[in-house]
Amino acid sequence: MLSTRDLVAGYDERTVLDGLDLDLPTDAFTVIVGPNACGKSTLLRTMARLLTPRRGTVLLDGTAIRDLPTREVARRLGVLPQSPLVPEGVTVADLVGRGRQPHQRWWRQWSSEDGAAVDQAMALADVTDLANRPVDSLSGGQRQRVWIAMTLAQDTDALLLDEPTTFLDLAHQVEVLDLLHRLRSERGRTVVAVLHDLNQAARYADHLVAMRAGTVVAAGAPREILTADLVRDVFGLACVVVPCPVTGAPLVVPAYTGGPAAPPAGAPGGPVVVSAGAGDPSSSTASVPDARPPTGDAANPLTGSYPSKGL
Amino acid sequence: MTTTNRSAGPAGVVRAGLPGRTLLRVGPISLLIRRRAVLVAAVLTVLLLLAVVLSLSLGTPYVAPADVLRSLSGAGTPYDLVVFDLRLPRVVLAAVAGAAFGVAGTLIQSVARNPLASPDVIGITQGAGLAATIALTSGMAAVLVAPTALVGGLLAAVLLFALGARHGLAAQRFVLAGVAVAFGFRALTEVVMLTADPIDGLRAQIWLIGTLAGKGWTEAAWIAGTLLVLLPVLAWAGWALNSTALDDDTARGVGLRPVARRIGLAGTGVLIAAMVTAQVGAVDFVALVAPQVARRLVRAERPPLVCAALLGALLLVLADLAGRRLLAPTQLPAGVLTAAIGGPYLIFLLLRGRRRSS
Numbered sequence: 001m002l003s004t005r006d007l008v009a010g011y012d013e014r015t016v017l018d019g020l021d022l023d024l025p026t027d028a029f030t031v032i033v034g035p036n037a038c039g040k041s042t043l044l045r046t047m048a049r050l051l052t053p054r055r056g057t058v059l060l061d062g063t064a065i066r067d068l069p070t071r072e073v074a075r076r077l078g079v080l081p082q083s084p085l086v087p088e089g090v091t092v093a094d095l096v097g098r099g100r101q102p103h104q105r106w107w108r109q110w111s112s113e114d115g116a117a118v119d120q121a122m123a124l125a126d127v128t129d130l131a132n133r134p135v136d137s138l139s140g141g142q143r144q145r146v147w148i149a150m151t152l153a154q155d156t157d158a159l160l161l162d163e164p165t166t167f168l169d170l171a172h173q174v175e176v177l178d179l180l181h182r183l184r185s186e187r188g189r190t191v192v193a194v195l196h197d198l199n200q201a202a203r204y205a206d207h208l209v210a211m212r213a214g215t216v217v218a219a220g221a222p223r224e225i226l227t228a229d230l231v232r233d234v235f236g237l238a239c240v241v242v243p244c245p246v247t248g249a250p251l252v253v254p255a256y257t258g259g260p261a262a263p264p265a266g267a268p269g270g271p272v273v274v275s276a277g278a279g280d281p282s283s284s285t286a287s288v289p290d291a292r293p294p295t296g297d298a299a300n301p302l303t304g305s306y307p308s309k310g311l
Numbered sequence: 312m313t314t315t316n317r318s319a320g321p322a323g324v325v326r327a328g329l330p331g332r333t334l335l336r337v338g339p340i341s342l343l344i345r346r347r348a349v350l351v352a353a354v355l356t357v358l359l360l361l362a363v364v365l366s367l368s369l370g371t372p373y374v375a376p377a378d379v380l381r382s383l384s385g386a387g388t389p390y391d392l393v394v395f396d397l398r399l400p401r402v403v404l405a406a407v408a409g410a411a412f413g414v415a416g417t418l419i420q421s422v423a424r425n426p427l428a429s430p431d432v433i434g435i436t437q438g439a440g441l442a443a444t445i446a447l448t449s450g451m452a453a454v455l456v457a458p459t460a461l462v463g464g465l466l467a468a469v470l471l472f473a474l475g476a477r478h479g480l481a482a483q484r485f486v487l488a489g490v491a492v493a494f495g496f497r498a499l500t501e502v503v504m505l506t507a508d509p510i511d512g513l514r515a516q517i518w519l520i521g522t523l524a525g526k527g528w529t530e531a532a533w534i535a536g537t538l539l540v541l542l543p544v545l546a547w548a549g550w551a552l553n554s555t556a557l558d559d560d561t562a563r564g565v566g567l568r569p570v571a572r573r574i575g576l577a578g579t580g581v582l583i584a585a586m587v588t589a590q591v592g593a594v595d596f597v598a599l600v601a602p603q604v605a606r607r608l609v610r611a612e613r614p615p616l617v618c619a620a621l622l623g624a625l626l627l628v629l630a631d632l633a634g635r636r637l638l639a640p641t642q643l644p645a646g647v648l649t650a651a652i653g654g655p656y657l658i659f660l661l662l663r664g665r666r667r668s669s
Binding site: 078094101111132 | 342
């Protein structure tokens with residue numbers, strides 16, 4: 001569905017992505033993770049043609065996206081930017097209706113398909129009851145659902161979302177992620193999201209892309225690629241990866257780093273001295289208990305991490 | 312929320328699936344219209360017609376409204392000369408210029424995302440003013456003043472776009488560039504004014520305030536012609552204005568080209584502003600007030616184009632009438648009156664402390 005070829009992109013003087021090749025699977029929920037400033041948002045924005053690459057191409061179903069008219073792209077690819085500006089006084093139904101823009105012209109401002117798509121999008125995102133409320137009077141969680149409804153009204157095969165859960169409380173984060181999951185599983189949409197929370201990424205993603213410093217470190221199913229080594233490589237954080245007691249997906253628990261509560265004796269992951277910058281390996285002694293890869297042993301939830309090889 | 316799969320025929324009016332909207336269908340054209348805007352437009356039209364009749368009737372000599380209507384219907388009355396030749400041209404000019412200011416203000420404010428933006432905030436008025444001042448103080452023929460002022464206004468517009476386009480004509484940048492252009496041209500105007508003959512300086516001063524005295528069909532025709540030529544663009548603008556509230560990323564996401572759109576809308580706005588200012592001078596408080604009052608009347612999130620035009624026409628007809636009659640036989644320039652109405656309104660806006668353009 002979406003791929004990049006030799007993609008170079010950045011802002012002003014700064015090059016963020018330098019020759020990135022990536023293929024995102026169709027009909028999957030892909031989550032891009034990585035530390036701050038690793039280029040995950042830049043990648044998403046470039047794929048969504050919100051940012052023009054300096055070199056290389058973004059391919060949408062095999063066609064270079066810059067060769068397609070922007071309206072045509074908007075009928076195939078929906079985008080939710082990181083923190084959209086909420087227009088003052090616009091009602092929910094009105095804003096969701098703006099998602100129909102690529103299907104409209106000034107002389108054909110509304111059709112029955114528009115009405116049906118808006119109703120369906122509002123029902124899916126569970127904002128139908130809010131239809132007549134001004135968006136700026138809603139809570140953060142409601143607003144985010146309205147924005148998602150707007151991109152759903154676009155009726156595209158693929159959806160790109162830049163940190164759709166940021167600024168939401170945990171319950172609302174789960175609500176939004178459940179909605180994205182349903183879009184993929186029930187409607188067959190391709191969903192691509194940038195997320196900050198690794199555990200949510202592992203729980204919801206079919207395909208996980210881990211980035212660091214503008215490059216893709218690993219890509220694949222979370223249960224296959226999400227390991228303590230990967231987290232250390234990508235975030236510079238020592239951790240323990242255990243199977244999630246609810247879903248069995250990998251669960252990342254940061255190792256003990258000298259915080260307020262000392263871990264109980266013999267607990268995995270602690271004590272560990274972490275120097276995130278990884279200067280002198282001899283000064284950082286990471287003593288994570290020996291264990292097998294997380295993919296195997298779900299019966300023993302506390303053994304799912306690789307031995308650390310030092311930072 | 313009800314579904315909208317109503318199959319109206321080739322022409323018809325149906326309630327669209329959006330709150331407060333109605334779909335107007337004529338053949339292949341389907342326009343989404345706010346029901347409240349239709350109501351407000353109807354009321355404003357009636358008020359405008361009343362104001363026109365009143366304006367044709369008041370003055371020396373007084374013509375009874377019944378006689379005004381009889382004259383207008385071509386029945387032939389002793390008042391034909393007064394109504395047709397003396398008053399009608401000026402009233403029509405007031406209506407047309409007011410409408411043009413309303414349209415220009417709506418476009419400029421929407422792009423600037425700022426209810427205080429108007430042609431004299433972004434320098435168009437000052438550009439026209441400088442050119443007009445030069446024309447009036449250098450003994451140029453009277454017929455050349457308006458064309459010269461138009462060139463000045465367009466020059467200011469070019470400068471504004473050159474300064475503002477760098478960052479895609481983003482709202483903040485657009486207003487800042489405009490303020491800079493306005494200050495520059497105003498300073499130059501003062502220089503010209505101070506070095507000119509005092510009598511010429513006074514004439515320039517009156518021009519700058521803006522007056523409809525001694526003007527009529529010619530000026531009205533220029534303004535109406537501009538609006539007519541731009542009608543297809545304005546039809547598009549009425550729709551395009553809906554999305555100026557979206558930020559650029561969101562707008563691109565739904566397949567719009569926000570920068571091109573802003574350039575189109577702002578370009579149309581300054582073109583109209585330059586033309587109308589060149590014809591009648593700086594009466595542009597109308598451009599500031601009409602869009603915002605119309606927006607509140609319609610209860611929309613952005614100024615409605617047609618209602619703003621009607622309200623602008625109404626305001627300027629009334630301002631010109633008041634200017635003619637308040638201190639009669641002394642005539643106050645319409646610009647003084649619009650400023651007198653607009654000033655308190657501006658204070659009202661500021662006191663309300665709206666959190667707009669954040």
